[in-house]
Structures are given as C-alpha cells and as structure tokens.
Amino acid sequence: MESSLPKGLKSLISFFDRLPGIGPKSAARLALYLFQTPQSFLDEFSTAVNQLKNEVKTCSICFNLDDSDPCRICSSEKRNKNRICVVERVLDVLAIESTGKYTGVYHVLGGVINPLAQVGPEELTVEQLMHKISDNPEIEEIIIATNPTLEGEATAMYLKKKIDEDGKGVLVTRIGHGLPMGADLDYADPGTLVQALEGRRQL
Ligand SMILES: [Zn+2]
Structure with a gap:
C-alpha cells in the first residue's frame, strides 16, 4: 500500500515512523491527518519544530x-x-x-x-x-x-x-x-x- 503513496507523504511518514512509540500505521495516520489540517496549522507546527533547538536551553547546572x-x-x-x-x-x-x-x-x-x-x-x-x-x-x-x-x-x-x-x-x-x-x-x-x-x- 505504501509504495503507491505520493512521495511527500511517504517522506513525512518515514519521519514519524522514527519517533519513539509510533509504528508505521500510526505514522501514516499522522501524516494523512496533517495533510487535512489548514496550512496555518502546518506553518505554526513547522515553526515550532524549527525553533526547538534555538528556544529550548539545557540548564548548565542541573541539565534540565x-x-x-x-x-x-x-x-x-x-x-x-x-x-x-x-x-x-x-x-x-x-x-x-x-x-x-x-x-x-x-x-x-x-x-x-x-x-x-x-x-x-x-x-x-x-x-x-x-x-x-x-x-x-x-x-x-x-x-x-x-x-x-x-x-x-x-x-x-x-x-x-x-x-x-x-x-x-x-x-x-x-x-x-x-x-x-x-x-x-x-x-x-x-x-x-x-x-x-x-x-x-x-x-
Ligand atoms: Zn537547572
């Protein structure tokens, strides 16, 4: 089934599939869900992912x-x-x-x-x-x-x-x-x- 999917979806599915606790089926479900959400949600979502490393700091004292x-x-x-x-x-x-x-x-x-x-x-x-x-x-x-x-x-x-x-x-x-x-x-x-x-x- 997966081979007939468009490239863009397949690529997103492969990212979700690498996350802990998410199997191939859930990965496909999440990717399809995202496709159906408004572009504004996707923009905010990708900004949050993009900024993750910039905005979150590791505490140099306790590593929280x-x-x-x-x-x-x-x-x-x-x-x-x-x-x-x-x-x-x-x-x-x-x-x-x-x-x-x-x-x-x-x-x-x-x-x-x-x-x-x-x-x-x-x-x-x-x-x-x-x-x-x-x-x-x-x-x-x-x-x-x-x-x-x-x-x-x-x-x-x-x-x-x-x-x-x-x-x-x-x-x-x-x-x-x-x-x-x-x-x-x-x-x-x-x-x-x-x-x-x-x-x-x-x-
Ligand atoms: Zn701390």
Whole structure:
C-alpha cells in the first residue's frame, strides 16, 4: 500500500515512523491527518519544530530543559540548593514537580548506566554531579530517584559508592516506597511519587 503513496507523504511518514512509540500505521495516520489540517496549522507546527533547538536551553547546572539557562528551578531563591534529587531524564523532573511537594533542586543524569546499551558513567552527567557535591560543603542530601528498574538500581548503587569515595559523609537516600519494580517515574501518579519521596531510605 505504501509504495503507491505520493512521495511527500511517504517522506513525512518515514519521519514519524522514527519517533519513539509510533509504528508505521500510526505514522501514516499522522501524516494523512496533517495533510487535512489548514496550512496555518502546518506553518505554526513547522515553526515550532524549527525553533526547538534555538528556544529550548539545557540548564548548565542541573541539565534540565527550560527557556533560560540556568533553569527556573536552579535560579529560584525558594529552592534548597543543598538537597539534590538525581533523576534519569527531564520528564522525571516534570513528574516530581507536578507533586508540588519537593523544594530542593535536581540533577538530570541523561539516562542510566547500561553496559548492554554501551552507556557508562562517562555518557551521563556523573562527573558534573560529583563536582557539584565536592564544590559545595553545605550539601545536606542526595536523593537518588532513578527508576526502580535493574539499571536504575545499579546506577543508584554506583552513585552511592562514588559519593562515599568522596569521603565527605554526604547523606544519600533512595526513593522507592510505593513504586513497583520496573516502574517509570514519569508514568507514576503524583500521589505515588509523593509517597516514594517521603518514604525514601538511606542508602
Ligand atoms: Zn537547572
């Protein structure tokens, strides 16, 4: 069926097909849907795609994404800079922020250690985290909020060991209470996340 499609549609379908969670059928559906929308929508859509890299900044302190660098969490006077919650991805920051209960700052790792996928600590922002800890004598707590998956747990243990090697006796905690094994922070409801944060245990 696809070979009989016009070139313009095929090309768009192949882009959608490369996006996470979208199969060939959904890709075709999305492309056809766009064809039926008014040109003004397409113009706005393409401008948004075009401007994405220009307008969105990576925070140089926590690696969160925002309109400005530093992000609004790192620049807020109200946030406790001595409590750092370490998460895998930007979506996890959004999930924890949606609870409205966390008043510390974040550190986005950019993933988890996964030898099978050839992701080591060097591919993540581990070094920057270590600098942040050693540069700040006031640090109260590092909350490790990687997902409760095998890789997330292994990354948490790796970080704990690494922080201990620093020899400063920084308190390292791990969220978990209420989150089932294999869960994704980003899909957890705010209530479960609050429970997981409040029930964090010392590592
Ligand atoms: Zn930030």
